[in-house]
Amino acid sequence: MKKRFISGAKCPKCNALDTMALYKEHDVEKVTCVSCDFEMTQPDENVEQEVRSTEQVIGVFKP
Template sequence: MKRRFIAGAKCPCCEAQDRIVMLTTADAEWIECIECDYSENRPTEVLEPEVPAVADEIGVIQFKPRKA
């Protein structure tokens, strides 16, 4: 298990600064507060949005110079 302190991070629960440590194993990552024992798992999969993406419409406009 790998432990790393996150400099400047505040605990979401007790708001103590510089007390958050990130723990990493082969299959999981999570953070813990050493002040209040708060912990939070890091998501391991990316969720796709439910709304389908719409392709951008790109058009080309060609301007012709005016004749004076």
């Protein structure tokens, strides 16, 4: 399983900086802290389609 680190992200549990990793498991996005093992999940249908309505998006990267 390939994990991608989120630059500048801070763990809400231990407040460690740059320890949050994003990965997908069974079509569910998961974010975990490699320092304290805190985990958050969000299924695709709950992902907000439009984050910033005033910005123009050239493309969306989907690994």
